[in-house]
Amino acid sequence: MTVRIDVTAPDDPRGSSVVANARLVGVDGLTSCRVTRVHHVDGALSPEELDRLCREVLIDPVVDEAVIDGVTPPQGRVVEVALMPGATDPDARELERAAANLGLPEIRVVTARRYDLIGDLSDTDVATITRRMLANDTIEISTEGELPAEFAGAASADVRVDDVPLAELSDDDLLRLSKNRVLSLDLTEMQAIQAHFAAEGRPPTDAELETLAQTWSEHCVHKTFRARINLTHTSSDGEVTVSSEDGLLPALRKVTEELDPPWLRSAFVDDAGIVAFDDHHDVAFKVETHNHPSALEPFGGANTGVGGVVRDIIGVSARPIACTDVLCFGPADLPDDELPTGVLHPRRIRDGVVAGIGDYGNKLGLPTVNGSVLYDPGYVGNPLVYCGALGILPHGSHPTEPQVGDRIISLGGRVGRDGIHGATFSSAGMDASTVDHVGSAVQIGDPIIEKGLIEVIERARDAKLYNAITDCGAGGFSSSVGEMGEDLGVEVDLSEVPLKYPGLQPWEIWISEAQERVVIAVPPAKLEALQTLCDAWDVEVTDLGRFTGDQRLVVHYGDTGVVDMPMAFLHDGIPRQELVGAWTDPAPVEVTTPVPTAAQVLQLLAHPNVASKENIIRRYDHEVRGGTVVRPYVGPEADGPADAAVLKPLGTEGHKAVVLSNGICPSVGRHDPHAMALLAMDEAVRNLVAVGGDPDQVAVLDNFCWGDPTKPDRLGSLVRAVQGCTDGARTYRMPFISGKDSLFNEFDGEAIPGTLLISALGLVPDLRRAVDSAGMQTGDDLWLVGANEGALGGSLASDLFDLGATRVPTPLHDPLPRYRAIHAAICDGKVTAAHDCSEGGIAVAVSEMAIAARLGVSVVVPLDGLDPFTALVNEAPGRLVLSAAREHRDAVGAFLGDHGRHLGEVTAGDDVVFHLLDPVQGEDSNLEPIRIPLADAVSALTHGPSGPTKGATA
Amino acid sequence: MSVPILIPHASGTNRDLEAAQAIELAGGTPTIAHVNELRSGAVQIADHAAILLPGGFSYGDALGAGGRLALELRTWFADELTAAAEASRPMLGICNGFQVLVKAGLLPGPMDKPRSVTLTENAEGKFECRWVTLQVEPSCRSGWLGVVGGTTIRCPIAHGEGRVAVSDDTAAAHLEDGLVAFRYLADGARPASDDPVAAGGMYPANPNGSVNDIAGICDDTGNIVGLMPHPEDHVLDWQRPSGPEGGSGLPLFEAFVAAAR
Incomplete structure (x- = not known):
């Protein structure tokens, strides 16, 4: 009843x-x-x-x-x-x-x-x-009206393993099969599978074909990043250079191997990168993307995005301690009639994504401490959701060697039909019909199950109950068990796998990406201890099978054979791709700049990409675990944007802290993806140094979100960005320790702007010396580090005032000396506040500091050979504004040397004053200064483009 | 002398580690134990001088924040809790722990009377994390809390269902009879609402629309105390951001441990 x-x-x-x-x-x-x-x-x-x-x-x-x-x-x-x-x-x-x-x-x-x-x-x-x-x-x-109750899976289907005949199929048939089954395999890959099973003298089973599709998916194997690529680069004056890249991923790894700093623990080999924290602890960091699921079901997509990246941290035996998120949406005020069919409105996507991130992170008890939100028309059909997680583990505590005879144990959630084909769905573009084909790929998370995994894995690790661990994500068991058993071989029985409801076929159980699961290799003698631990923490344990030593992937469902393939074909059988990329630098444009005004500065502050994100940030718990030193918003009214997050991991000794920052500038990438990479790396370091991070111990993650890499223009831009990353890693001496590429970010054939997120992880030697953008006092000097540059391409001002600039700022050749100088001044306790110059240049940076501190400021904007407008709003890299007590002027001057100069002072007044110099008459003759009442600046930053009378927040 | 303090953990609990840190700094000896371990008897409630129910999302806050764990307390641990009450052992619930104590009928209690106080959706309709200023209500009848009566505490809130709501004026008046333990202050100086009877003070000083700016309450005996904000996240100097004055949460935990001693 x-x-x-x-x-x-x-x-x-x-x-x-x-x-x-x-x-x-x-x-x-x-x-x-x-x-x-x-x-x-x-x-x-x-x-x-x-x-x-x-x-x-x-x-x-x-x-x-x-x-x-x-x-x-x-x-x-x-x-x-x-x-x-x-x-x-x-x-x-x-x-x-x-x-x-x-x-x-x-x-x-x-x-x-x-x-x-x-x-x-x-x-x-x-x-x-x-x-x-x-x-x-x-x-x-x-x-x-009234919806009747519908209970799931009332009927249990017969277990079926179907063969999929390939022998007779033409090339067209193979491609059709790939598309119809959402395999996302191309012709050469389908042909390789056809040839393999022809040699075996039998057709593959449905599960074997699906296993190959998962393992060979762009998502799992990063085939574009392993491909050989010929790049044709045409400069703006028509000069053509052809070069060959022997794999983008190997190129990124090679720089890390070259740099090989002593504090690097593990890069690129595991679910997350690992670096040293102190003598006893290491920290693990990973950033993932969950773009396509978030486009279709924003709450669930972002929810499981957080869940997935946190599992990456669990997957290196670390205890997750913080989350980050960087979000790119279409304009929140997009008119309804400009919304393509089959696309959710950017506002709805944003609200759902934010709720989904908050729900998962908050319920896991993880502070969400660092991130960005960008609005750009390029993301209307395909938003970007970057989810990051940080973890901590005792040094040397992460086991990575399964042994023959170990049991394959799955912990956590049950398997359902939800989450089927996530890996392959994310390896193709989207259009209005996507939802009909792959709705099953979208899931909602269950953070409390994952919280149990966090507790259990930490304890199982300390009790040495397992020999290897991996997270169960894209591709489900087929991918996690297949990867873990690559060297040894495995034998699995799916008939005992707990299901959310009956009626799943073996291949569905095998590839379901149902959330909140990890797989560990457990010696039989330790199973009982594991079971006791898991019972105490309400975590479900499933014995899937064993590591065999025969280098084969064998899967049964009871007595029925499901998969029987050599590991060698699964992992090495994929044909290497040969791809072609092309990139043409844009022609330079003569830019005419206006006379700078107070109204422009307020417009910059109110731009959605600068305006306060407090409505979003306060939905996330950034205090849990009691270790947050520099928060997302700082100052007496807690509304000044901070540069980076500083965290003291709970349970560690001393005053050392972790710093997390990021850099992202897709609008630069539209003109020059190579410069975008370098400028994003600079932004990440700048932010990190601004709060007290040491520029000589920074590890970075790359996250590439691009369009369809089979199209030469998309691939050309991607290759240029990767080249920028490898150049930047050498310039900044920052190794990449992990990364992620999400390709096929297209809707109806329109690609997103190629978007690179650089996430940086560094250390603050003494958290008591950490600074933020708000700590200045009346009477303090303001200092500017770095020089202005005239290139406005990709700048907020160029976009906002329709300047059409295409030439982007020049990346720095030798950035470390200035950052070391700032760091030394901060470590000596001489700096009261610091803030980086990025979107909106000095105009925004100085205004934000005044807002954060609720103090007046007065600065003289140095021209550096530019017109006053450009000097005020340019986004040249390597610039920070510092404040320091006047009594320390000589000491700060000595620390900064040629890198710094006096910019102005913190006043007892209640306005932000920019004194402008006249470039024609020489620096002695001033123009009318820009004066902005502090209250107006606060209002612009707080309320954004719609002003203080804005109605309900969506 | 060691003062053993029990910190129960249910699936989804998450501020247990900070709570344990605060107890240690206050001189107590914390033990975090999963509810399953309490149920099996592997860890005994009776072996502890006090109980601190920490924050988090027990059972994901399904069916209303704290409700599921409250049911477990009532159905599995009623005898132990009665024994603890009879022995006048102090009990403190923070955030989710407060929600649990309220939903279980322990706050303001007694358990056998119909509930007239609850914690429900914030007036703003969403989860919110920000620092607030509290005052330990000088007129609160809790003996152990009275040691720090009148002091102010700066600490964060992080909740979506933290609005103290009452069924009627009688229930509100009952709370004002010495059961209010903490109130939200504006700027760390004065009560957020000038009119103590008005339902809800100024946002965001009163961050959730709680009736009469109530941030926490105690039971008739004063032994059991609960609050929504997180004093355990402000027990070290460097944890406090710039902004309004207001003290550390540590004296509160010292008073709690002292009462358990």
Whole structure:
């Protein structure tokens, strides 16, 4: 018997947020909205038992109203929304467990949400609200009116392993098969598989073909980054250079091997890069992307993006201690009629992504401390979601050698049909029909299961219960078990794998990317200890099979054979690609600049890429673990943007701290991807040095998000960016320790701007010396480090004021001396505040410092041979603004040497003053200074482009 | 003399390590134990002089923050909790721990009376993390908390369901009869709301719309205390960001450990 229980909190603020959001999608008639939680409970409960379940668990007597065994009478237009059967539903699971707690008969539960939309609404209004705000038909079902309860997987299908005949297939047939099964394999790869099984004298099974598709996917094997590439580079004056790249990934690794600093522990070989923290601990860092899932289902995509990168950290035996996120969206104010069919509005994507990141990171108890948010029309069809995680582990505690006879143990979540074909789906472009083909790739996370993995793996590591570990991500077991057993060979039985619901075929179990799982290699003698540990922490243990030593991948389902292939073919059988790239430098453009004004500076501060992201950042816990030293927002009003995050890992001795920063400048990459890489690296280092990080011990991660690499222009730009990375690693003496490439970021054949994220990990020697952008005092000197440069290509000012500049700033040739000088001054306690000059140049940097400190400033903008406007807003690399007490002027001058010069002072006034020099009359004759009341600057930065009267935040 | 303090951990608990750090700095000896270990008897509640329920998202906050763990306390540990209460052992719930104590009926209690106080969705309708200023309510009847009565604490909040709500005016008046343990202050100087009866003070000083700016409450005996903000995240000098004055959370933990001694 199924009973429906409706629970409503009449003053639930989610109702008013629906009303506010409805206005943003053009529905003004909605006056109120009542949100109801619906529970369908199936089981043999007596009325008394049902009442007890409701009283003890479901209904809060202070704020809730409920209808038990019935339906709430409609108060308006009713819309009900439920997850598709089988999706992760923690409320349902916990209600089932609560019934067991109370000693009630076993129940099964599904939940739904109900919205009573009250107001003057047309059918179109209701449909708009439903489609654009309440339900996402990728993962949910919705209806106007009452939705019947639907329980997952009632029927169990017969176990089937099908052969997939390849022998007779033509090239066209092979390509069709690849597309229809979402294999994302190209012709040479399909032919290699055809040839392999022809030699074996049998067709592959469905599971074998799927295993190869997963393992050979761009996502898992990075084939573009291993390909041989011929690059044709045409300079702006028409000079053509042809060069050959023998693999982009090997090139990045080679620089790291050259640099080989003593503090480097592990680079590129594992789920995350590892560097030394102190004598006892190492730190592990990884940044992943989750772009395509976030485009289709923003909450779930970002949610599982965090979950995935945190598992990468668990996968190197580290305890995760922090998260980062860098997000690129289309403009939040994009007019509805400019939105392509099949694309969610950027505002909805942003809000869902932010909620998804917050939900997962907060529930794992990880501070989300560093990131960026960029808005650009290039990301409308394909947003970017970079999720990063940092972990800590005792030095030398990460085992990496499975032994013959070890058991293959899966820990954590159960397997469902959700998350099938994620790896291969992310290895192709998207269009309006994507959602119909690969909706199954999109999932919602269950962070509490992953939290259990964190606790268990830390303890299992310390008790030395496993010999190897890997995270179960893209490709599911097929990828994690296949990789772990590459040297030894494995034998697996899928029949005992716990499922979320019955009816999965063996190949689906084998490749499902169901979340929150890791695989470890456990000696049989340690299984009992592992089981005891996992029982104590509510973590499910599954014995999948063993490491054999025969170098084969063998999978059964009970007595039925599923996969039987040599590891050598799986891992080495993929044909190496030969690709062609082309890049042409843009022609230089003569730029005419305006006379600088206060209004322009306020416009720069209010630009969405500069304006405060507090609405986003405060959705994330940045305090948990009690180690946050420099927070995302600083100063007396906690609204000045910080340059980087400084964290003291809980449980470590002394005052050493970690610093996390990032650099990203896709607008430069549009003109010069090589310079973009160098400038992004400079930005990351600048930010890191600004808070007290040591420029001589910085490790970086690369994250390339590009379009379809089979198109020469996309690939040409990618190769130039990689070349910039290798040049930059040498220039800055910063090794890359890990990376990620996400290609095929296209919608309807339109590529995103090639986007490189550089994430930096460094150390602050003494956290008591860490500085932020707000610490200055009245009377302090302001110093400028570095020189202005006239190139405005890729700058915020060029974009905002339509200058059309194409020449980008020149990367630095010898940046370390200036950063060492700043670091020495900070370590000596002479610097009270520091802030880097990036978007908006000195204009924004100085204003942000004044805002952060709530103090007046007065500066004289040095021309360096430029016009006053360009001097004020250019984005030349290597520049920071420092403040220091006047009494330390000589000492700071000695530290900075030729790198620094006096810029101005912190005043007792309440305005930001930029004194401008007249380039024609010489530096003695001043122009009218720009004066901005501090309150106006605060308002511009805080409220952004829509001003302080902006309506409800979406 | 060692003062053993129990820090229960349920799946999804996450501020247990900071809580343990605060207890250690305050002179106590913390033990983090999973609820399953308490249930199996591997760790005994009775062996501890006090209980600190830490923050986090027990069971993912499914079905309302803290509700599932509250049910486990009621169904599995009722006897042990009664024994602890009879022995006047102090109990402190922070954030999720506070939510658990409220949902279990222990705060403001007693357990056998229908609940008239709850913690529900923030008035802003979303999770929020920011530093706030609290005052330990001078008139609070809790004996052990009285040691630090009137002091202010700067510390962060990090919650989505932290709004103290009451069923009616009688319930609100009952809290004002010495059960209010902490209030949110504006700028660390004065109560966020000039009118102590008004429901909700100024955002963001009162970050969640709690009735009468209440940040924490105690039970009739004063032994059990709960609050939404995180004093355990401000027990070391370098943890405090620039901004309004306001003290460390450490004296609160010292008072808690002293009461357990």
